[in-house]
Amino acid sequence: MDASTLHKTAADSAEELPGALLEHPFGPDWEVFKVRGKVFMLLTEVPGRPVVILKADPGEAHALREQxxxxxxxxxxxxxxWITLESGEGVDKELVTELVTDSYLLVVAHPPKAEQPVDPHTYGTGTRAAG
Known part of the structure; x- marks a missing residue:
């Protein structure tokens, strides 16, 4: 994936998630995506390079940095x-979408269950929790 499509792919993925909102609390150079008032993704440029900053499980983050x-x-x-993702070889739409969704699910897992926009354990798996 090239640098020009990284932000668009990440933003498109985030906008499909229930309850996700885009804000600009740090000015126009930072796009901040939140769910339930908590940040799950930031888009900006670091010396001219587009980057996506995402929440990640510490063990998963380490494995991703190794890979x-x-x-x-x-x-x-x-x-x-948190991890920072840049464009380059091996970074494709599927990886970006997966990392954005994982970040979102880590954040929505923390509010009280009654306030969660989706069940973080079943969202995207095609199954529903009994309710």
Whole structure:
């Protein structure tokens, strides 16, 4: 995936998630996606390079950094719980969508269950929780 499509792919993926909202609390150079008032994705440029900053499980984040040179610790974020994704070889639409969805699910898993827009354990799996 090239740099010009990275932000569009990430933003398109985020906009499909229930309850996701785009804000610009840090000015026009930062697109911040939130769910239930909590950040799950940031889009910006780091010296001219588009980057996507996402929440990640610490173990998964470590494995992703080992596997992809385009994934580094979170820019201006907690390095253990956030990753930064750049465009490049091996970064495709499926990976971006998966990382955006995983970040979203980590964030929606924390509010009280009654306030969750989706069940983080079943969203996207084609199954429904008994209710």
């Amino acid at each position: 992809y040179s385009q994934i580094t610790p979170g820019y201006h974020m907690n390095k253990k719980h």
